[in-house]
Amino acid sequence: MGVVLGVTRSLGGRSWKARLGNEVDAMMLAQRLDLPEVLARILAARGVTDSDAAGFLEPRLKTLMPDPAGMVDMDRAAGRIADAVEAGETVGVFGDYDVDGATSTALLVRYLEAVGTRCEIHIPDRRSEGYGPNIAALKRLKERGAGPVLTVDCGITAFEPLGLARRAGIDVIVLDHHQAAGDLPCAVALVNPNRPECTSGLGHLAAVGVTFMTLVAVNRELRRRGRFAGRDEPDLLQWLDLVALGTACDSVPLVGLNRAFVRQGLKVMGRGGNAGLAALGRTARISGAPTVHQILFMLGPRINAGGRIGSPDLGVRLLTARDPEEAGGLAARLDDLNAERRTIEQEVVRAATSEAGTQAHRNCIVVSGAGWHPGVVGIVASRLVETFHRPAVVISVEDGVGKGSCRSRAGIGIGAAVAEARMEGLLVNGGGHPMAAGLTVDEEKIGALAAFLDARLASEVEAVADVPDLGIDAVVNVGAANDDLVRSIDRVGPFGVGNARPRFVLKDAMVRWAKLAGERHVRCVAADLAGARLDAIAFRAAGTPLGEALLGRRGASLHLAGHLEINRWNDRERLQFVVEDAAVPP
Numbered sequence: 001m002g003v004v005l006g007v008t009r010s011l012g013g014r015s016w017k018a019r020l021g022n023e024v025d026a027m028m029l030a031q032r033l034d035l036p037e038v039l040a041r042i043l044a045a046r047g048v049t050d051s052d053a054a055g056f057l058e059p060r061l062k063t064l065m066p067d068p069a070g071m072v073d074m075d076r077a078a079g080r081i082a083d084a085v086e087a088g089e090t091v092g093v094f095g096d097y098d099v100d101g102a103t104s105t106a107l108l109v110r111y112l113e114a115v116g117t118r119c120e121i122h123i124p125d126r127r128s129e130g131y132g133p134n135i136a137a138l139k140r141l142k143e144r145g146a147g148p149v150l151t152v153d154c155g156i157t158a159f160e161p162l163g164l165a166r167r168a169g170i171d172v173i174v175l176d177h178h179q180a181a182g183d184l185p186c187a188v189a190l191v192n193p194n195r196p197e198c199t200s201g202l203g204h205l206a207a208v209g210v211t212f213m214t215l216v217a218v219n220r221e222l223r224r225r226g227r228f229a230g231r232d233e234p235d236l237l238q239w240l241d242l243v244a245l246g247t248a249c250d251s252v253p254l255v256g257l258n259r260a261f262v263r264q265g266l267k268v269m270g271r272g273g274n275a276g277l278a279a280l281g282r283t284a285r286i287s288g289a290p291t292v293h294q295i296l297f298m299l300g301p302r303i304n305a306g307g308r309i310g311s312p313d314l315g316v317r318l319l320t321a322r323d324p325e326e327a328g329g330l331a332a333r334l335d336d337l338n339a340e341r342r343t344i345e346q347e348v349v350r351a352a353t354s355e356a357g358t359q360a361h362r363n364c365i366v367v368s369g370a371g372w373h374p375g376v377v378g379i380v381a382s383r384l385v386e387t388f389h390r391p392a393v394v395i396s397v398e399d400g401v402g403k404g405s406c407r408s409r410a411g412i413g414i415g416a417a418v419a420e421a422r423m424e425g426l427l428v429n430g431g432g433h434p435m436a437a438g439l440t441v442d443e444e445k446i447g448a449l450a451a452f453l454d455a456r457l458a459s460e461v462e463a464v465a466d467v468p469d470l471g472i473d474a475v476v477n478v479g480a481a482n483d484d485l486v487r488s489i490d491r492v493g494p495f496g497v498g499n500a501r502p503r504f505v506l507k508d509a510m511v512r513w514a515k516l517a518g519e520r521h522v523r524c525v526a527a528d529l530a531g532a533r534l535d536a537i538a539f540r541a542a543g544t545p546l547g548e549a550l551l552g553r554r555g556a557s558l559h560l561a562g563h564l565e566i567n568r569w570n571d572r573e574r575l576q577f578v579v580e581d582a583a584v585p586p
Contacts, residue, residue: 004472004505005559005583011545012581013389014470016505016561019045029053039488042473042502046492057491059260061237066257068217070200071210077173077189078217084147085222090118092146094133095316096153096207097123097307099300102315103246104152104175104211107239109320111215114234115222120144123312126374130403131438132157132429133172135164142170148188150175153207156192157422157431159185175214177207177252178431179415182423194433204253204498208246209261212236240265241274242319248292249300251435253498262292262494276318279331287568292494294568305337308375309344345376352380352394353387360388363461364417366450368395368402368443378405378436385409389468391417391457393450397443401428406437409468410497412460421452435497470561470581473502478509479532483575486564506534506560506577508585514550522547526560526577535567536560538579546582559583 004016020026020041030040032050048056055063068074084091091112095105101123109119122137124130129137132154138161141149148171155162155174162185165172174190184190191214193202205213215236222228244265247258254262270289272278277299281290284298306314314334321327348369355367365384372380374396384392385407391414395404408414415432418439422430426449430439441449476485481504495501506526512533514524522538541547549558561581566573 004475005507006586007559007583009467010470010561010581010583011549012470013467014581015467016472016581016583017469019471019473019500019503021045036488038474038476038485039491042489042492045471045473046499056259059263061257061260061264064257064260065213065216066200066202068213068220071191071193071202071213072195072198072200073189073191074214074217077175077191077214078221080148080171080173080188081150081214081218082221082225082227085112085115085117085218086225086227087147088117089147090120090145092120092122092138092141092144092149094122094124094137094141094149094151094154096131097126097312097315098153099249099303099315100207100246101153102303102307102319103208103242105316106319107208107211107215107242107246108150108152109316110239110242111218111234111236115227118145120146121313121316123307123316125312126307126403127398130429130440133161133165135161135168138165138170138172139168142168147171148173152211153177155185155187156180156190156195157185157419157429159183162186175207175210177203177205177210177433178437179419179433180431202257204255204258206247206250206252206258208243208250209252209258212239212243212261237264238268238273240267241269241277244269245277245295245299245303248295248494248496249304251497252433254292254494254496255498259494259499262496266290266292266494274319275324275327276321276330279321279324279327280318280334282328283331283335291565291568292496293565296496301341302331302334302338305334305341308337309341309373310334310337341376344373345379348372348376348380348394349383352384356384356388356392360390362450362454363390363457364414364450364453365390365392366395366446366453367393368397368404368446370397372396374398374403377403378407378438381405381407390461391453393439393453395439395441395446397446400443402441402443402446404439404441406432406439408435409464410435411464412457414457417453417456420456421449424452426452471500471503472505472561475505475507477530477532478506478526478528478534479530481506481534481564481575481577483566486566486575489564501563503561503563503580506562508557509534509560510557511550511554513554516542516551522550522579524550524579534577535574536562536577536579538562541579546579549582549584550579557585559585 007016025044026041095101156176303315318330377394381394391408395402413434418437428440509526512525
């Protein structure tokens with residue numbers, strides 16, 4: 001990849017590299033499919049050819065969803081769930097406390113209630129129970145009448161609890177997507193596309209995607225048994241809003257089936273059929289169908305706030321609420337908790353960043369603190385990755401036990417490293433996927449864990465280079481950054497891990513004015529010599545070289561790197577450029 005505008009070290013310490021390696025590929029796409037040049041460049045940079053461009057631009061479940069039976073244990077899981085439906089058994093659901101877990105749980109509840117089956121739900125408390133199933137909770141579900149118990153977005157590493165559950169006569173079905181290493185726990189069925197022997201090719205799914213595939217299999221099995229003779233069959237597509245929400249928020253690659261889930265799910269979300277999501281959208285002042293960006297930064301954090309610092313089941317209660325008044329109250333409570341979470345987060349970020357500053361030479365930053373709220377350590381880890389360009393582990397220590405969250409960069413698989421640390425006896429529990437993981441560790445082993453991760457990730461960190469690349473799709477002037485360009489690039493969405501949002505450079509953009517927005521953001525107006533102007537914002541830039549450059553170079557020129565979006569707020573729409581980085585022209 002070529003260096004863009006000669007920028008080898010920007011104000012953000014990054015090298016600007018062209019995502020498109022071969023201009024000829026883009027020219028051929030543009031000519032053969034009659035596409036705008038910018039759109040063709042974006043597609044070619046993502047490896048899209050003329051033969052698969054149509055399917056990429058309009059991803060459909062009908063063409064992308066494989067037979068669920070291709071996943072190991074799927075038929076066994078579907079059969080046991082169908083047995084419970086036919087026998088009138090109550091189904092227990094043990095869900096994780098994040099958005100993926102909440103949406104997976106809500107999806108199960110919505111479907112099972114639609115086929116006349118009662119559910120009992122348990123969402124663990126992050127502080128008192130930690131991550132994953134525990135035998136006390138599984139037994140309580142059984143005492144409340146549950147026959148089979150489904151663990152969603154967790155369970156793949158729960159060896160002891162699931163072994164005890166089997167001895168207690170509890171039929172556990174695991175629906176998970178986290179990476180598995182070595183042996184697997186005891187369960188009636190263990191559906192996980194990332195278990196070693198599964199060759200389905202669906203390892204990119206979030207847990208809510210695995211859950212949706214499971215319900216497709218259950219629905220087919222119930223249809224085969226004649227369950228829907230004389231009664232309506234549930235329309236699974238009506239719940240794609242939940243699938244889109246969980247998939248977008250869980251840092252899984254937005255490729256293949258995931259793209260279809262999110263693209264089609266956003267359309268469902270825009271219809272407002274889920275009372276809880278509609279109420280949360282109003283609370284966040286989102287009008288119409290939300291974008292993936294709004295899901296990630298406005299809806300997702302509010303749903304997560306319940307599991308982070310409030311009641312862990314608030315997210316599920318919101319997503320399963322049918323009464324608009326109840327949904328409104330839950331949305332308001334989550335909004336309040338999210339504001340509280342932001343205050344707590346800022347305090348931990350300051351302490352963790354200070355400690356991390358002494359570890360900039362390490363391949364993996366591992367910081368810990370007594371009293372750090374465990375509900376914000378994942379967010380803080382993400383901030384450290386942004387600052388230090390290294391995988392980061394942030395651990396909250398209480399009573400000699402540390403509970404931590406891990407975040408990583410593309411190309412550095414933190415989930416596999418955590419799984420290996422668990423197998424080495426360094427962790428009480430732990431697991432995840434390439435970009436994110438969670439762990440529990442004895443306080444006295446934190447140093448050994450840091451040494452292990454530093455050595456284990458050395459080759460992967462070296463491979464992605466010390467100066468991180470910032471991928472650039474095209475260089476444009478301010479006047480070309482318009483609504484037509486936004487409409488073209490929106491066809492490539494949804495954007496996220498594995499399908500990066502198109503990034504442009506506004507060359508020689510003059511900063512007409514700039515000011516602080518809130519405590520951490522910088523708003524400005526970019527202009528060119530032809531008189532074109534464009535609103536811009538740099539999030540969390542205050543106090544950084546980027547923010548100082550925007551505020552200090554009014555009237556001067558900068559190369560600005562970032563992405564275009566339609567900012568929808570209070571029923572108003574306007575085009576804005578989100579500044580991610582900048583460089584001073586030579």
